Amino acid sequence: VKSPRPISSIPKARLAGVRAVLTDIDDTLTTHGKLPAKAYAALERLHAAGIAVVPITGRPAGWCDHIARMWPVNGVVGENGAFYFRYDAAARCMDRVYSQDAATRTMNADRLWKIARDILKKFPGTAIASDQAYREIDVAIDFCEDVPPLPLETAQEIALALEAQGATAKVSSIHVNAWFGAHDKLGMSLRFLEECVEINDQETVSYCGDSPNDAPMFGYFDLSIGVANVQPFLGLIEHPPAYITTAQGGEGFAEFADMLLKSR
Numbered sequence: 001v002k003s004p005r006p007i008s009s010i011p012k013a014r015l016a017g018v019r020a021v022l023t024d025i026d027d028t029l030t031t032h033g034k035l036p037a038k039a040y041a042a043l044e045r046l047h048a049a050g051i052a053v054v055p056i057t058g059r060p061a062g063w064c065d066h067i068a069r070m071w072p073v074n075g076v077v078g079e080n081g082a083f084y085f086r087y088d089a090a091a092r093c094m095d096r097v098y099s100q101d102a103a104t105r106t107m108n109a110d111r112l113w114k115i116a117r118d119i120l121k122k123f124p125g126t127a128i129a130s131d132q133a134y135r136e137i138d139v140a141i142d143f144c145e146d147v148p149p150l151p152l153e154t155a156q157e158i159a160l161a162l163e164a165q166g167a168t169a170k171v172s173s174i175h176v177n178a179w180f181g182a183h184d185k186l187g188m189s190l191r192f193l194e195e196c197v198e199i200n201d202q203e204t205v206s207y208c209g210d211s212p213n214d215a216p217m218f219g220y221f222d223l224s225i226g227v228a229n230v231q232p233f234l235g236l237i238e239h240p241p242a243y244i245t246t247a248q249g250g251e252g253f254a255e256f257a258d259m260l261l262k263s264r
């Protein structure tokens with residue numbers, strides 16, 4: 001496994017060719033849970049420079065509606081790739097594009113909730129996550145956010161129990177997220193790029209992230225950037241980022257944005 005090089009070693013020409021910046025939100029745009037002004041300003045400056053800006057997140061649809069509407073972004077991929085939202089300012093309407101049609105989503109939701117209710121009974125101390133009301137596709141089981149923390153092993157057992165029922169399950173630091181369907185962040189990101197900004201190649205796209213769940217994105221995009229706090233996870237990441245910033249979280253993202261804008 002190759003260790004990431006400092007972002008200062010990215011060739012100038014490579015930076016100058018970037019047409020889209022995809023970025024994780026938690027611990028990549030945020031620092032200790034907050035979105036610093038620097039990171040938000042970086043999004044705004046990139047967007048103003050004509051670069052497509054697209055957050056890619058596991059966060060719920062309700063948040064993504066707000067982000068697509070109000071942030072300086074071209075759109076957002078949410079709930080681990082279940083959809084993208086894009087606000088069309090000229091037409092004054094929100095485009096909501098899902099990986100599954102409405103009938104499939106309803107059917108999957110019914111199946112998923114049956115399984116989720118069993119999980120709550122089988123694993124005492126878990127609860128449906130507080131942000132569930134704002135989700136459309138996945139169910140989030142809380143094991144560490146608003147319930148007294150349960151060990152990570154319990155979360156892994158929950159994920160296995162969900163997978164045994166045919167669901168996809170992902171363990172984050174606070175929730176186990178589960179859904180039916182083959183979607184993922186990478187597939188929906190590529191769809192967004194093609195359908196919304198007419199980008200079909202990965203060479204002109206960069207991806208910023210911070211953790212093992214960003215590995216498929218780091219692996220796909222050659223110009224992959226880890227913010228400095230990715231360092232402790234490097235041994236655990238199947239595809240580490242190609243480059244790393246010196247600053248953490250949102251400040252690290254701003255550092256990369258500065259470099260990108262200077263290359264124009």
Ligand SMILES: [Mg+2]
Nearest residue numbers: 024026027210
């Ligand atoms: Mg993250």
